[in-house]
């Protein structure tokens with residue numbers, strides 16, 4: 872004889888699976904670790920910008936940022952708060968590394984061309 876479970880039992884089983892998934896996934900979402908990003912320098916509506924313009928990290932993250940410059944001139948990438956400064960050659964690629972050891976909002980800029988639009992790095996506690 873096959874017994875069918877009632878809706879309450881089926882839902883409790885599903886909630887249990889969700890809780891197990893949350894236990895395994897949550898540390899990856901909240902704990903510091905290694906994070907990798909790729910940013911690209913483009914012209915948007917006549918203005919040179921780095922995209923994406925906001926990176927979200929946790930304090931203690933070890934960060935690798937690959938910078939792609941799609942333009943015909945060198946462009947800079949500087950995060951003063953983390954001692955990062957690099958020049959990306961025209962149509963070239965550069966990689967920078969840092970540890971996000973300070974919480975808060977940290978700007979990044981193109982230090983070669985101050986009018987260019989940079990962005991911000993949000994480091995959560």
Ligand SMILES: [Cu+2]
Nearest residue numbers: 946981984987
């Ligand atoms: Cu620039």
